[in-house]
Amino acid sequence: MSEIKRGNVDNNSNELNWQGKTKQNINRVKMWTLAWVISMALANFGPKFLWNQLESLTIAAITLNFLLGVGMIYANKIYIQNMDEMQKEIHLNSMAWTLGVGLIVGLSYSNLDVTNVISGPAQISHLILVMGVTNLIAIFVGSRRYK
Amino acid sequence: MKNKLKVLRAERDWTQADLANYLEVSRQTINAIEKGKFDPSLPLAFKAARLFKMTIEEIFQDEA
Numbered sequence: 001m002s003e004i005k006r007g008n009v010d011n012n013s014n015e016l017n018w019q020g021k022t023k024q025n026i027n028r029v030k031m032w033t034l035a036w037v038i039s040m041a042l043a044n045f046g047p048k049f050l051w052n053q054l055e056s057l058t059i060a061a062i063t064l065n066f067l068l069g070v071g072m073i074y075a076n077k078i079y080i081q082n083m084d085e086m087q088k089e090i091h092l093n094s095m096a097w098t099l100g101v102g103l104i105v106g107l108s109y110s111n112l113d114v115t116n117v118i119s120g121p122a123q124i125s126h127l128i129l130v131m132g133v134t135n136l137i138a139i140f141v142g143s144r145r146y147k
Numbered sequence: 148m149k150n151k152l153k154v155l156r157a158e159r160d161w162t163q164a165d166l167a168n169y170l171e172v173s174r175q176t177i178n179a180i181e182k183g184k185f186d187p188s189l190p191l192a193f194k195a196a197r198l199f200k201m202t203i204e205e206i207f208q209d210e211a
Contacts, residue, residue, distance in 0.1 A: 018171035084172035086185050146179035 027078040032072040039065040094138030102131040149208045155199050196204045
């Protein structure tokens with residue numbers, strides 16, 4: 001191995017190296033996530049503001065949102081598969097925290113709703129927010145541990 | 148686990164990014180391994196050994 005591979009392309013084979021593939025995978029996840037978020041907004045606000053509650057269009061928008069969600073999961077799967085072993089460990093830990101916190105907080109929140117301790121109905125968006133913040137914190141803490 | 152990655156890398160005038168490219172891991176992972184904060188898997192240790200044309204034991208030493 002006389003020549004060091006620099007940049008994102010392996011000069012010997014003209015194929016993307018590991019770093020290049022990682023960037024490609026991150027961009028793929030970004031695109032699928034963006035498309036999913038836009039379709040989520042369309043499915044939520046479209047019936048009221050764009051097509052006046054027309055049921056067929058609402059079903060089409062929800063179906064599109066679901067299918068883009070499946071694509072986003074697949075893109076995430078490829079991204080995680082291509083991670084190196086330390087990154088995988090950090091993400092495995094963060095996902096374990098996210099799942100655990102999501103389950104415990106979600107059920108406690110549901111109990112608060114069922115027993116009428118909180119005034120309004122429990123919102124799924126609150127749980128997703130908690131899971132998202134937990135995931136971010138866990139990745140940050142996990143990354144700091146190895147610095 | 149102690150290792151000689153930093154020394155071996157310096158002898159060849161490689162940056163952490165260069166070594167990361169060779170071993171197909173992130174630069175952060177190379178940094179963590181060099182500092183002894185992350186122990187590489189056996190396949191990654193073998194890959195490093197092949198790269199430096201040494202045995203695993205010559206690169207990585209158990210501290211226990």
